[in-house]
Amino acid sequence: MKLVIKIFLFVFVSLITNVNIVSAAIARPNIHETTTSFSFNKKIPRDDFKVIENNLANCCQNEQNLVAYRNWGIGVEAIAAKGGSNIALGVREGLGPFAKSVNGSTWKTWGAADFESGFMGSINNPGNKIHFNLTGIDNPWSAISQGSKGFQKGGYTNWELFQLYSNPGALQRTTFYLNGKIVPSPF
Amino acid sequence: MNKEIFKSDRYFIVFDYLVSHGQLLIRSDKRKGGKENIDIIFFDTSFVQLFTMLFGITIRRVDKSKVANYISLNKYLSEEENNLFEIKSGEEKYYIAASFVRVFENQLEFNETSLGYENNGRENEIAGSR
Numbered sequence: 001m002k003l004v005i006k007i008f009l010f011v012f013v014s015l016i017t018n019v020n021i022v023s024a025a026i027a028r029p030n031i032h033e034t035t036t037s038f039s040f041n042k043k044i045p046r047d048d049f050k051v052i053e054n055n056l057a058n059c060c061q062n063e064q065n066l067v068a069y070r071n072w073g074i075g076v077e078a079i080a081a082k083g084g085s086n087i088a089l090g091v092r093e094g095l096g097p098f099a100k101s102v103n104g105s106t107w108k109t110w111g112a113a114d115f116e117s118g119f120m121g122s123i124n125n126p127g128n129k130i131h132f133n134l135t136g137i138d139n140p141w142s143a144i145s146q147g148s149k150g151f152q153k154g155g156y157t158n159w160e161l162f163q164l165y166s167n168p169g170a171l172q173r174t175t176f177y178l179n180g181k182i183v184p185s186p187f
Numbered sequence: 188m189n190k191e192i193f194k195s196d197r198y199f200i201v202f203d204y205l206v207s208h209g210q211l212l213i214r215s216d217k218r219k220g221g222k223e224n225i226d227i228i229f230f231d232t233s234f235v236q237l238f239t240m241l242f243g244i245t246i247r248r249v250d251k252s253k254v255a256n257y258i259s260l261n262k263y264l265s266e267e268e269n270n271l272f273e274i275k276s277g278e279e280k281y282y283i284a285a286s287f288v289r290v291f292e293n294q295l296e297f298n299e300t301s302l303g304y305e306n307n308g309r310e311n312e313i314a315g316s317r
Contacts (some may be wrong), residue, residue, distance in 0.1 A: 100266065106268070108287065112287060
């Protein structure tokens with residue numbers, strides 16, 4: 001009886017061992033095949049995507065950090081707003097008195113050395129308030145159409161208006177005026 | 188005030204004007220007296236009392252009351268960032284009201300202007316009111 005049990009155990013163990021060996025033998029070529037196969041190439045982006053997803057998930061797990069980061073951003077804007085200034089824009093005729101009325105500076109201050117970079121720097125400063133005098137501009141939509149061609153072809157003021165139209169952050173900080181009165185944004 | 192901004196004994200002519208930003212160009216051409224042009228550019232030019240050919244030039248920023256009494260001119264000059272420039276050539280004095288003046292040296296050809304939007308010919312600034 002003992003002998004029968006021993007034989008049975010031997011056969012059983014041998015079978016299991018063989019299966020493992022076969023599995024290993026099968027698995028290796030499969031791995032190799034997968035790495036070189038076309039389908040594996042397709043699989044990589046999916047895996048990467050999952051990794052990115054996981055990283056984002058991990059990143060967003062700490063709500064406190066996100067709130068702190070957002071508050072930090074708001075704080076930076078608030079500091080910038082404190083040190084901000086008024087930017088006066090509009091056609092040349094009447095720009096001086098308009099700038100004075102809004103206590104603003106014109107291109108003669110921030111654009112004297114390099115107009116384009118001076119202008120972009122001024123409107124993109126979140127602390128700056130922008131005041132645009134529409135007086136003298138018959139059709140703002142026509143003006144931005146001209147301005148979209150660049151200030152070389154469209155003229156400085158049209159280009160300025162186009163830049164504000166294209167930049168929601170700056171547009172949000174812009175007050176429009178017509179004949180000395182505040183008017184709604186034409187856009 | 189009255190500080191000399193630029194002086195040259197070369198021959199200058201009123202060369203170009205661009206309506207955008209009121210840019211006025213007075214040039215001494217490189218073919219007449221030098222290897223390079225001297226381009227004097229006034230910005231936001233609002234008043235010009237000037238002979239267009241100038242044999243020698245000295246530019247000063249002067250007291251705003253030095254020129255004939257025009258209401259529009261006085262209004263313009265009442266703004267802090269606007270100035271009155273005296274252009275002395277020989278024994279004669281002329282006046283330009285503008286916001287500021289910049290002087291450049293460049294190699295542009297006769298048919299090329301330094302006015303405009305590309306900053307052509309404005310790489311080498313040699314003097315200015317700011």
